[in-house]
Amino acid sequence: MLENLKPQAPDALLALIKAYADDPSPDKIDLGVGVYRTGQGDTPVFEAIKRAEQKLVDTQDTKAYLGPEGDMGFVNALKPYIFGDNPTMGGRIQGMQTPGGTGAVRLAVALAQRAGVTRLLMGTPSWPNHAQILNDIDLEMIGFGHADDDGTANVDAVLEAIAQAGSEDAILLHGSCHNPTGIDYTHDQWDTIAQAIADKGIFPIIDCAYQGLGQGMDEDAYGLRRILDTVPEAFVAYSCDKNFGMYRDRVGAFYALAKDSDALDAIFSNANALARASWSMPPDHGGSAVRVILRDPELTKLWLDELSTMRDRMRQVRTMLADAGTAGSVNLVPLGSQNGLFAVLPVSKEQVQQLRDDHAIYMAGSGRINIAGLHAGNIDKFVQALADVTQ
Numbered sequence: 001m002l003e004n005l006k007p008q009a010p011d012a013l014l015a016l017i018k019a020y021a022d023d024p025s026p027d028k029i030d031l032g033v034g035v036y037r038t039g040q041g042d043t044p045v046f047e048a049i050k051r052a053e054q055k056l057v058d059t060q061d062t063k064a065y066l067g068p069e070g071d072m073g074f075v076n077a078l079k080p081y082i083f084g085d086n087p088t089m090g091g092r093i094q095g096m097q098t099p100g101g102t103g104a105v106r107l108a109v110a111l112a113q114r115a116g117v118t119r120l121l122m123g124t125p126s127w128p129n130h131a132q133i134l135n136d137i138d139l140e141m142i143g144f145g146h147a148d149d150d151g152t153a154n155v156d157a158v159l160e161a162i163a164q165a166g167s168e169d170a171i172l173l174h175g176s177c178h179n180p181t182g183i184d185y186t187h188d189q190w191d192t193i194a195q196a197i198a199d200k201g202i203f204p205i206i207d208c209a210y211q212g213l214g215q216g217m218d219e220d221a222y223g224l225r226r227i228l229d230t231v232p233e234a235f236v237a238y239s240c241d242k243n244f245g246m247y248r249d250r251v252g253a254f255y256a257l258a259k260d261s262d263a264l265d266a267i268f269s270n271a272n273a274l275a276r277a278s279w280s281m282p283p284d285h286g287g288s289a290v291r292v293i294l295r296d297p298e299l300t301k302l303w304l305d306e307l308s309t310m311r312d313r314m315r316q317v318r319t320m321l322a323d324a325g326t327a328g329s330v331n332l333v334p335l336g337s338q339n340g341l342f343a344v345l346p347v348s349k350e351q352v353q354q355l356r357d358d359h360a361i362y363m364a365g366s367g368r369i370n371i372a373g374l375h376a377g378n379i380d381k382f383v384q385a386l387a388d389v390t391q
Contacts, residue, residue, distance in 0.1 A: 012364065012365060013364065016033075016363075017032065019356070019362065023362075025360035027360065028360035028362065029360065029362065029373060029381070029382060030362050030370075031362060031369040031373040031382075032370065032373075035242075035370075036242065036310055036372045037373055038313070039313065039375040040375075041373075043245070045245060046244060047302060047306065048299050048302040048303035048306060049244060049245065049246065049289055049293070049303075051299055052293045052299060053289050055292050056289060060288070066097075066281060066282075066284060068272045068280065069097065069268070069272060069275075070253075070281070070284070071097050071284060071288055071291060072096075072097075073295075074287035074288065074290050074291040074294075075097055075253050075255075077291050077295060078238065078253060078294065079093070079095070081211070081294075082221060082238060082255070083221075083224075083225065083228065084218070091261050092257055092259070092260065093256070093258075094256055094267070094268055095253050095254060095255040095256070096253065096271060096272070097252070097253055097287050098252040098254050098275070098282055100239060100241055100251065101208075101209045101237055101241060102129060102133075102239075102250075102252070103252050103254075103278075103279065104239065104253060104254040105129075106133050106278070107237075107254045107274055107275060108205050108235040108237045109134060109205065110137055110274050111235065111256075111270060111271055112235060113137060113139050114270060114274070115203075115270075116168055117139070117203055118139075118168045118169070119139070119141070119165075119169045119170070120134060120142070120169070120170045121144065121161045121165060121169060121202070122141055122143055122172045123145065123146030123158060123173075124144070124145065125147075125180055125181065125344065127174075130172065142161065142169070144158060144160070144161040146178065146181060146183065147181045151333075151334025151335070151338065152334070153183050153184065155193070158171075158193060159193065162196045162197060165202045166202075170203040170204070170205055171197065172205045172207060173193075173205070173206050173223070174206075174207055175206050175207060175208030175209070175211065175220065175223060175224045175236075176208070176210055176211060176215075176221070176223065176224075176339060176340070177209075177220065177341065178339070178340070178342075179209065180342045180364075180366065181338070181342065182335070182340050182341075182371070183338050184214065184223075184338070184339050187222055187223075187226075190223035193227070194223075194227045194230040195230060197227060197230070197231060198230040203233065203235075205235045205237065206224050206227065206237070208224055208236060208237065208239070209237075209238075209241070209242060210239075210242050210243065210340045210341065211238075211243055212243040212311065213243060213307075213311055213314065213339070213340045213341065214311070214339030215311075215339065216311070217307075224236065231257070232257075233258050235254070235255070236254070236255040236257075237252070238252060238253045239251070239252045240252065240287075242341070243307055244286075244289075244293075244303070246290075249285055249286030249289075250283055250286065251286035251287055253287075256268070256271070313372070314340070314371050314372055317371050317374050317375065317379070318335050318336050318338065319336055320374075321374070321379070322335055322337075323336075324383045326387075327383045327390065328388070328390030328391045329346075330345055330346060330347065330386055330387075330390050332383070335371075340371075341370055342368055342369065342370060343369055343371060344369075345363075345367040345369060346367065347367045349365045351389045351390060354389045355385055358385070358388070358389070359389075361381075361382060
């Protein structure tokens with residue numbers, strides 16, 4: 001039977017990680033892996049997380065199962081940060097814990113499909129795993145261009161896609177710090193998009209994986225909150241992996257906005273059934289640490305300060321790139337107004353390979369770079385190398 005399995009193409013990012021690790025160059029630059037790095041190249045554990053984990057060591061008295069909904073203290077503690085001053089929207093929002101933001105996205109699209117969604121609209125390029133999830137559950141994707149050539153969002157494309165959508169369509173939007181482009185909608189554009197979704201009556205799914213890494217916690221939640229203020233129902237997939245630095249602990253949550261509490265009961269009976277069949281119970285440790293932080297004002301302040309340090313460093317890198325102006329044929333100026341960990345450079349796969357071979361600079365074949373891989377000590381080398389391969 002196993003001979004029926006066909007070999008699958010290896011994950012390009014995993015191959016990139018290995019190639020970088022095997023490179024002996026002393027000044028190599030890793031712009032591939034999507035994790036935050038300090039100016040020294042480290043991906044540290046937040047001090048707030050360390051203190052919360054110590055509290056768990058001292059006080060946690062069981063490792064018994066929590067149930068498919070996970071740690072509801074964690075789920076509810078996040079709500080004010082995601083949804084703002086009215087975190088329950090009059091009892092219309094409920095959530096559950098998931099294994100990372102990926103688990104939340106998977107649950108959201110599978111539940112939408114079970115509810116009757118037959119197609120999903122999505123801006124491209126997008127996080128590659130979005131398409132893989134849709135393909136795996138056999139949900140049709142309708143793509144539209146997300147970015148214009150000038151490095152801003154193509155709002156006309158999303159509005160046209162909404163206008164052409166059918167009654168059984170959903171739309172997947174990045175809440176902020178778009179992966180891979182770093183290009184976000186402006187507040188005015190979010191207002192227009194939210195109203196267009198409400199007028200058309202299609203179902204919104206918002207992937208919020210980077211809140212706080214762009215302009216700030218509230219600023220990065222503007223689009224999500226605007227849509228939820230406008231529509232009767234929606235799904236939100238949330239990740240704490242980046243803004244709490246808990247990548248390997250897989251800390252995520254799924255939320256649903258419904259017309260009333262009765263609808264929420266039906267939604268979460270189905271969500272729990274899907275979760276039970278997929279991962280049974282979510283991992284507890286990371287969610288528990290976040291819960292401890294958000295229930296302790298001192299730890300909350302420490303976490304927000306550490307998050308601000310991350311955000312400020314990425315903004316400084318973006319400013320340095322924008323100040324460089326152009327590198328060969330690449331205009332770096334738009335990167336200064338974009339957000340989050342990522343940006344996409346207009347380079348070919350051949351140029352990406354040349355950057356690796358000639359300059360020991362590693363990035364995805366699509367031209368996506370991780371901004372946090374750059375710092376004052378290597379940014380000049382990067383700009384010069386980019387100019388060299390794109391003259």
